Amino acid sequence: MAWTRKVLRVNLTEGTCKEEPLNMQWAKQYLGQRGLGTKYLTEEIDPKCDALGPDNKMIMITGPLTGTAASTGGRYSVVTKSPLTGTVACSNSGGFIGNEIKCAGWDMLIFEGKSPKPVYLYLENDKAQLLPADELWGKSVWETDELIHKKHQDPLIRVACVGRSAEEGCLYAAIVNDLHRAAGRSGVGTVMASKNLKAVAVRGTKGVGNIKDPTAFMKATSDGKKVLAENAVTGEGLPALGTQVLMNVINEVGAMPTRNMKEVQFEGASKISGEAMKEPRPTDGKPNLTTNAGCFACTIACGRISTIDQGHFTIENKPQYWGNSGGLEYEAAWALGSDCGVSDLDALTYVNFLCNEDGMDPISFGATVAAAMELFEEGVITTEHTGGVELKFGSAEALAWAAEVVAKGEGFGRELGLGSKRLCEKYGRPELSMTVKGQEFPAYDPRGIQGMGLTYATSNRGACHLRSYTVSSEILGIPEKTDPLETEGKPELVKAFQDATAAVDSAGLCVFTTFAWTLEDIAPQVNAACEGEWTADSMMEMGERIWNMERDFNIAAGITGDMDTLPKRLLKDVAKTGPAQGKVCNLDDMLPKYYEARGWTADGVPTDETRVRLGLA
Amino acid sequence: MLRSLQIEPEKCTGCLQCEMACSYQAEGVFNPAISRIKVFTFHEEGRFVPYTCTQCSEAWCMHACPVEAIVLNEETGAKDVLADKCVGCKVCTIACPFGTVNYNQKTSVVYKCDLCGGDPECAKACPTDCITYVDSDHTGFERMKAHAAQNLPK
Numbered sequence: 124m125a126w127t128r129k130v131l132r133v134n135l136t137e138g139t140c141k142e143e144p145l146n147m148q149w150a151k152q153y154l155g156q157r158g159l160g161t162k163y164l165t166e167e168i169d170p171k172c173d174a175l176g177p178d179n180k181m182i183m184i185t186g187p188l189t190g191t192a193a194s195t196g197g198r199y200s201v202v203t204k205s206p207l208t209g210t211v212a213c214s215n216s217g218g219f220i221g222n223e224i225k226c227a228g229w230d231m232l233i234f235e236g237k238s239p240k241p242v243y244l245y246l247e248n249d250k251a252q253l254l255p256a257d258e259l260w261g262k263s264v265w266e267t268d269e270l271i272h273k274k275h276q277d278p279l280i281r282v283a284c285v286g287r288s289a290e291e292g293c294l295y296a297a298i299v300n301d302l303h304r305a306a307g308r309s310g311v312g313t314v315m316a317s318k319n320l321k322a323v324a325v326r327g328t329k330g331v332g333n334i335k336d337p338t339a340f341m342k343a344t345s346d347g348k349k350v351l352a353e354n355a356v357t358g359e360g361l362p363a364l365g366t367q368v369l370m371n372v373i374n375e376v377g378a379m380p381t382r383n384m385k386e387v388q389f390e391g392a393s394k395i396s397g398e399a400m401k402e403p404r405p406t407d408g409k410p411n412l413t414t415n416a417g418c419f420a421c422t423i424a425c426g427r428i429s430t431i432d433q434g435h436f437t438i439e440n441k442p443q444y445w446g447n448s449g450g451l452e453y454e455a456a457w458a459l460g461s462d463c464g465v466s467d468l469d470a471l472t473y474v475n476f477l478c479n480e481d482g483m484d485p486i487s488f489g490a491t492v493a494a495a496m497e498l499f500e501e502g503v504i505t506t507e508h509t510g511g512v513e514l515k516f517g518s519a520e521a522l523a524w525a526a527e528v529v530a531k532g533e534g535f536g537r538e539l540g541l542g543s544k545r546l547c548e549k550y551g552r553p554e555l556s557m558t559v560k561g562q563e564f565p566a567y568d569p570r571g572i573q574g575m576g577l578t579y580a581t582s583n584r585g586a587c588h589l590r591s592y593t594v595s596s597e598i599l600g601i602p603e604k605t606d607p608l609e610t611e612g613k614p615e616l617v618k619a620f621q622d623a624t625a626a627v628d629s630a631g632l633c634v635f636t637t638f639a640w641t642l643e644d645i646a647p648q649v650n651a652a653c654e655g656e657w658t659a660d661s662m663m664e665m666g667e668r669i670w671n672m673e674r675d676f677n678i679a680a681g682i683t684g685d686m687d688t689l690p691k692r693l694l695k696d697v698a699k700t701g702p703a704q705g706k707v708c709n710l711d712d713m714l715p716k717y718y719e720a721r722g723w724t725a726d727g728v729p730t731d732e733t734r735v736r737l738g739l740a
Numbered sequence: 741m742l743r744s745l746q747i748e749p750e751k752c753t754g755c756l757q758c759e760m761a762c763s764y765q766a767e768g769v770f771n772p773a774i775s776r777i778k779v780f781t782f783h784e785e786g787r788f789v790p791y792t793c794t795q796c797s798e799a800w801c802m803h804a805c806p807v808e809a810i811v812l813n814e815e816t817g818a819k820d821v822l823a824d825k826c827v828g829c830k831v832c833t834i835a836c837p838f839g840t841v842n843y844n845q846k847t848s849v850v851y852k853c854d855l856c857g858g859d860p861e862c863a864k865a866c867p868t869d870c871i872t873y874v875d876s877d878h879t880g881f882e883r884m885k886a887h888a889a890q891n892l893p894k
Binding site for chain 2: 191327329331332424428429430447
């Protein structure tokens with residue numbers, strides 16, 4: 124079974140917590156996490172609702188393998204309507220709270236309405252209580268975590284909460300769990316704060332059992348772990364260098380978005396790379412990286428635990444930042460680093476700490492600062508707006524200042540908290556916003572990796588690398604090498620990656636396993652744990668069903684095919700250097716073929732035939 | 741040959757696979773809350789440290805037990821709890837200087853590491869060889885070898 128078959132419905136308006144059975148018919152069609160959470164959301168809310176109003180709902184949901192010994196089986200997702208994009212939002216996080224929710228006996232928590240006063244949910248196995256959070260409101264994630272542990276006198280509670288940025292309306296606020304893991308993208312933290320819900324604190328001691336075939340499960344998970352251990356990426360590259368293993372690689376292939384995507388290679392890349400994080404600092408002789416760390420059940424352990432040089436300008440006289448905390452991953456290092464033109468590793472680590480401390484998505488934050496830096500250099504934003512700060516590309520001081528003011532929602536930080544799209548529109552230069560459907564780009568320039576252009580344009584949550592990571596194929600050759608500069612075959616490749624990823628995102632597993640695993644490795648683990656017949660083919664079909672369900676939600680929300688596009692900069696301005704020199708992203712070559720491969724109309728709407736085939740009609 | 745669990749904390753990533761393997765072997769459920777081995781996170785220091793019973797020769801828990809519910813397993817050297825004899829008085833939990841014997845409210849008896857009868861699951865589940873099961877007389881061999889290697893001509 125693997126599912127606990129229990130849902131907790133928390134009505135924040137009424138202040139009630141009620142148990143209800145999991146809809147097992149849906150569970151067998153959508154598995155868990157992203158798929159099942161989105162199914163509940165689409166059934167329960169009006170896609171046109173105000174994302175920050177009481178009619179939106181926020182779902183925290185585990186997968187059937189969450190809390191089991193399957194490698195990386197500790198994930199949970201937050202599913203809601205995004206205030207940043209207006210699309211469906213589904214942000215996935217590791218750490219330890221996913222397991223804790225499951226161990227407390229729950230598959231999912233549904234939050235609806237809006238509490239009249241700040242509250243937090245305290246969940247101890249079957250006991251669910253909404254408690255006053257007046258003393259927590261206005262506190263950072265790190266303070267909230269500490270206060271909750273003190274109050275309940277239980278060091279083993281796991282906490283997911285929002286920081287001050289979310290309370291202040293920053294549109295890309297994250298929900299941070301276990302101090303430095305986050306459901307990061309699309310502003311899911313902003314939704315949580317809009318409901319006056321500060322934190323979810325969980326203690327579960329029941330464990331996860333009810334595996335359909337325990338012998339088969341232990342064999343399948345053990346086989347899976349062996350595959351991960353023996354793979355060069357998951358067994359060596361990721362544990363040693365984290366996702367930062369990519370910094371030098373992507374820069375070399377000329378797909379490193381730099382200075383608000385004006386360029387495709389960053390001269391400072393090696394200084395902010397995974398390799399650089401291991402070099403002893405000249406000042407204190409310690410490397411930035413202390414150790415690698417695993418999320419719950421993860422045998423890859425790509426997480427970074429880092430320190431900042433105590434003499435660095437960002438943390439002088441601030442002892443609260445002198446210890447270890449979550450270090451730079453590639454996306455953060457790119458967004459804060461090359462996109463802002465900053466190559467000061469300690470400064471980036473400091474800003475990354477602040478993103479964890481007050482719950483900002485470092486991708487959207489970094490990309491928004493990059494857009495603001497371009498607006499500043501164009502003379503549109505001036506020191507009058509910034510209160511005297513020279514918001515120039517390459518300025519570590521300006522970047523650190525920006526993080527401090529967004530974290531607390533102070534002054535110009537409130538404008539930076541709007542995200543790149545709204546900021547650039549406000550200052551009359553919408554073309555400078557590097558976003559799709561309002562969400563900022565991640566770390567791969569689609570002029571140098573063409574498939575990623577189609578990925579961004581068609582992602583159901585706006586620009587995102589985690590919806591179809593074709594970098595695997597186009598750069599790393601997984602599962603097979605394709606030419607990153609060619610568009611031929613990419614529509615089919617993107618569709619396959621999107622469907623497979625949607626399936627992985629619904630299981631309770633981490634998508635990073637797919638550097639080594641295919642659905643042929645994953646399906647036996649799911650099948651041994653869960654009722655029903657789960658094969659690679661049935662999971663792929665489920666992924667396609669999920670993709671189309673998300674698309675239908677977005678269309679109903681008013682997000683249509685004409686928004687499946689990219690900023691002009693990527694379609695018209697050629698890459699200036701590197702292997703992609705002279706190239707733009709040829710989205711027009713790919714998009715119509717993609718719609719055809721999906722079984723959608725020329726306007727990007729799923730046909731009735733497609734809906735019937737997938738059981739969506 | 742007796743063997744012991746050897747723990748090298750610097751290799752631990754905090755993934756808790758050991759806790760799951762332990763609880764699954766002992767109780768048939770993935771449940772860190774009842775694992776006999778526990779991984780402690782020292783956040784500020786950036787360290788993870790697994791800790792469990794070291795099977796003392798003159799075990800405080802065994803000597804303290806008033807009903808002889810903790811016995812030496814001659815084969816493995818483990819001090820095993822006989823659940824049907826244990827009366828849940830918790831004296832052993834007080835006697836143990838390391839805190840590795842604990843009471844379970846649900847079963848009303850204490851529980852501790854029994855080396856899984858000589859084939860500890862935690863060691864098999866550890867992905868980084870942070871936990872190994874080695875000859876009790878030579879738990880320092882690998883560290884000695886590493887230090888010896890430093891003296892090799894460069």
